[in-house]
Amino acid sequence: MNSGVNIYSEIGRLKKVMLHRLGREIEGLVPDNFERLLFDEIPFLEVAQQEHDCFANVLRKNQVEVVYLQDEVAKSLVQPSVRSKFIAEFLRESDITSPHVGEILYEYLMELPLTRMVETLISGITKEEIPVGQMNSLADFITKEYPYYTDPMPNLYFTRDPGACIGNGVSVHCMSTKARRRESLFLKYICEYNENLIPRETPNWFSYEGPKHIEGGDILVLSPEVLAVGYSQRTSPEAIEILAENLLNHASGFQKVLVFEIPKCRAFMHLDTVFTMVDYDQFTIHPEIEEPLQIYEVTLDKDHKASFHSITDKLDVILKHALKLPAVRLIRCGGTDKLAAQREQWSDGSNTLAIAPGMVITYDRNQVTNELLDKSGIQVLQVPSSELSRGRGGPRCMSMPIYRESC
Ligand SMILES: NC(=O)NCCC[C@H](N)C(=O)O
Numbered sequence: 001m002n003s004g005v006n007i008y009s010e011i012g013r014l015k016k017v018m019l020h021r022l023g024r025e026i027e028g029l030v031p032d033n034f035e036r037l038l039f040d041e042i043p044f045l046e047v048a049q050q051e052h053d054c055f056a057n058v059l060r061k062n063q064v065e066v067v068y069l070q071d072e073v074a075k076s077l078v079q080p081s082v083r084s085k086f087i088a089e090f091l092r093e094s095d096i097t098s099p100h101v102g103e104i105l106y107e108y109l110m111e112l113p114l115t116r117m118v119e120t121l122i123s124g125i126t127k128e129e130i131p132v133g134q135m136n137s138l139a140d141f142i143t144k145e146y147p148y149y150t151d152p153m154p155n156l157y158f159t160r161d162p163g164a165c166i167g168n169g170v171s172v173h174c175m176s177t178k179a180r181r182r183e184s185l186f187l188k189y190i191c192e193y194n195e196n197l198i199p200r201e202t203p204n205w206f207s208y209e210g211p212k213h214i215e216g217g218d219i220l221v222l223s224p225e226v227l228a229v230g231y232s233q234r235t236s237p238e239a240i241e242i243l244a245e246n247l248l249n250h251a252s253g254f255q256k257v258l259v260f261e262i263p264k265c266r267a268f269m270h271l272d273t274v275f276t277m278v279d280y281d282q283f284t285i286h287p288e289i290e291e292p293l294q295i296y297e298v299t300l301d302k303d304h305k306a307s308f309h310s311i312t313d314k315l316d317v318i319l320k321h322a323l324k325l326p327a328v329r330l331i332r333c334g335g336t337d338k339l340a341a342q343r344e345q346w347s348d349g350s351n352t353l354a355i356a357p358g359m360v361i362t363y364d365r366n367q368v369t370n371e372l373l374d375k376s377g378i379q380v381l382q383v384p385s386s387e388l389s390r391g392r393g394g395p396r397c398m399s400m401p402i403y404r405e406s407c
Contacts, residue, residue: 002403007165008224010277011354012404024123028152048387076193094150097139124152159400164216169203174210212239217270230271257298279358284350348394
C-alpha cells in the first residue's frame with residue numbers, strides 16, 4: 001500500500017496517479033468558446049473516453065493504482081458543512097453576478113446526490129437545467145442568451161496542471177486563466193478534507209489563493225535535490241520564487257530550483273510540452289526551445305531568501321551537473337526533421353509520462369519521436385490519441401502522480 005505523497009523524481013516507478021476521465025464537459029465546447037476555454041477543436045467524446053480508458057489500463061497493467069479526481073473530490077465533500085463552503089466558493093469563482101441566481105444554484109447543488117453534484121459542476125450548469133424565473137439584474141438580462149450559469153470544465157482531464165506533488169508535499173496552484181481556476185479548487189478541498197489520499201500532515205508548497213500564477217505542467221522533479229520550473233505563458237517568476245522559498249526552506253531535501261525560461265506562446269504553454277525526463281540520463285526536447293534557452297538557478301541565501309543567478313552553459317551541461325551524471329542525452333522531438341518536430345510537438349510528442357526509469361507512455365500519433373525514443377533504448381508504451389490530443393496535452397499532462405518509488 002503506497003499511502004501519502006512521495007514524488008522525488010520524474011521517473012521512479014509510478015505507484016499511484018490521479019486522472020480524470022473526460023465526460024459531458026467536453027460537449028460544452030463550441031467554436032464561440034474555444035479560445036476562452038483553451039481548446040482549438042472538439043474531441044469526439046465517446047472515442048476520447050475509449051482512448052482515456054486505454055491510457056488508464058496501460059497504467060493499471062503496469063501496477064499503477066489509478067484514482068479518479070471526481071471520486072476523490074466527492075470523498076472530500078461528504079460533510080454537509082464542507083459541501084456548503086465548497087459550493088459557495090465554487091459559485092463565487094464562477095462569476096455568478098446575480099445574488100438571486102446564486103441562491104437558486106446553491107440550493108439546487110446542495111440537494112443533488114454528491115457524485116451527481118460534482119459531475120454537474122464539471123459539466124457546467126445549463127440554463128435549461130434550472131429555470132430561475134425572473135431576470136432581476138441587468139447582468140442576467142444581458143447574458144440571457146449564454147447557455148450556462150457556470151461554465152463547463154473541459155480541461156479537467158489535464159490533471160497535471162491544477163497542482164503538483166513535490167517530494168512529500170503538494171503545491172495547489174493559482175492557475176493563470178479563469179477557464180481553469182476552479183480546477184484547483186477541487187484539489188484544495190481534496191488536500192484539506194480527503195485524508196486518505198492526502199494525509200493531514202502533508203506540507204503545502206503553494207496555495208490556491210496565489211496570488212501569482214503557476215501551473216503543474218511547468219514543474220518537473222528532476223531529482224530529490226533539484227526541481228525544474230518553467231517560466232512560461234502560464235507560470236510567473238513571482239510564483240516560482242514563492243514556491244522555491246517554501247520548498248527550499250522546509251526540510252524537503254530539495255537544494256535548488258532550475259528555472260527554464262521558454263517562449264510565451266500557446267504551442268509551448270508549459271515546460272512539459274517541450275521537455276520531459278524519460279530515464280536517469282535521457283530527456284525529450286523540442287529543438288525550437290533549445291537555443292537560446294535561458295536557465296536560472298535559485299538557491300537560498302544566508303537569510304533564507306531566494307537568491308538567483310543565470311547559467312550560461314548549454315542545457316546538456318547544466319543537466320549533467322545538476323544531476324551529477326557523466327553525460328546526458330537529449331532526444332529531439334521529431335528528430336532533425338523541422339516539420340515533424342513542429343507537427344509532433346503540437347500533438348505532444350515531447351510530453352511523455354515516465355512510469356519507470358526508461359519506460360514511458362506516449363501518444364501513438366507521434367511516430368517519428370516514438371521511434372527515436374525506441375532507438376535510444378526507451379520502452380515506449382503507445383496509447384491511441386486521435387481525440388485526446390485535440391485538447392493540446394499529452395500523457396504527462398493527463399496525469400497527476402501521487403506516489404513514485406525512489407530510484
Ligand atoms: N501540462 C500541459 O501542457 N497541459 C495541457 C493543458 C491543455 C489545456 N487545453 C490548456 O490550455 O490549459
